[in-house]
Amino acid sequence: MIHATAIVEDGARIDPTVSIGAYSVIGPHVTIGAGTTVGPHCVIEGHTTIGCGNRIFQFSSLGAVPQDKKYAGEPCELVIGDRNTIREFCTFNIGSPGGGGITRIGDDNWIMAYVHLAHDCLVGNHTIFANNSQLAGHVEVGDWAILGGFTVAHQFIRIGAHAMTAMCSLLFADQPPFVMSQGQPAQARSMNYEGLRRRGFSPARIAAVKAMHKALYRDNLTLDQARARIGELASDTPEAAPDVQLMLDFLSGVSPQRGIVR
Structure with a gap:
């Protein structure tokens, strides 16, 4: 289940049912649960824990150090739950000491290509991130939220459960649960009734x-x-x-x- 060209470093804990594609690199502090598939040319590093039944597509980078000048090599974490779909070219960073030390993604999320989750982001369950959604550090996203393509969220804001953003929305403030927003900066347009x-x-x-x-x-x-x-x-x-x-x-x-x- 592990391609001959993949590199799995000593110390990594990989369930026997995990599939790892060609030229992927798995670091020594990585744990991957049963039934997860890792595509070719992925890099999974840092103190990263990935649950069961995830599907990680090619060219993703998971567990790299945060884009935070204050970070000094502390053993912070990236924790990914179960049954998530992570499409091409996604970048999820580990947490930072100033933000709790963990970037966390829940279960059953549908994350499309080029999505960036910066350090200390907390993502719930059943969310959808369309292509190129970008979260700065310390952003929280509630269950069932939907982010339209090219949505950008400023650091330290929150997006409530069942909320939805339109394409190219730019969030500088908290978006309450159920709210639909659109614009640059984003404005509330309605509630997510449908x-x-x-x-x-x-x-x-x-x-x-x-x-x-x-x-x-x-x-x-x-x-x-x-x-x-x-x-x-x-x-x-x-x-x-x-x-x-x-x-x-x-x-x-x-x-x-x-x-x-x-």
Whole structure:
């Protein structure tokens, strides 16, 4: 399952069911779980842990040191979960001491070509990153988020669960859950209603998301006033209580310096 031209350095822990293509290089601190396939001409280095059932296409670079001048060789990590698709020319860096030391990608993500995940990024589950999506350091992306092609995210921002960006969006602020954004800089355009329907959200839950959008973007409320209005939705629509809590938890962490996309 390992091509004769591939280099697997001593110390690497590779499950017997892993496939490694021609001319790929696997470093000594790498762990790769069962059923993962690594295409030709990949470099996987650093303290990198890759779970089971991933498909890594050719020419990807995973686990290289962060693009951070302060980095001084500390044993930081890249951790990738299970069943992810990582297409051609992706670059995922390890974490940095100033950001927790770990870059982490969850499970069942669909990551297209030329995607860059910088140091200390945290990506959830079931996300889609279209071609050339770029995350600077310390960016967090929630479950089920979709990033359009050429989306660029400034360091230290967050993209909430079920959010979506249009092609060529430029994010300088946090994008709350469910929000769809577009532009340079990105502005909130609507909520991701069609995506929610496809994921089985009931009409009552979607109605609650519409009410959250109205409080955040249509009623000229301050962020604190919008949070209070959104909090009332949990009692009005108990079925949507987890969605309301998701939004409230996200808004409670908004930085005054960054704010949210408007």
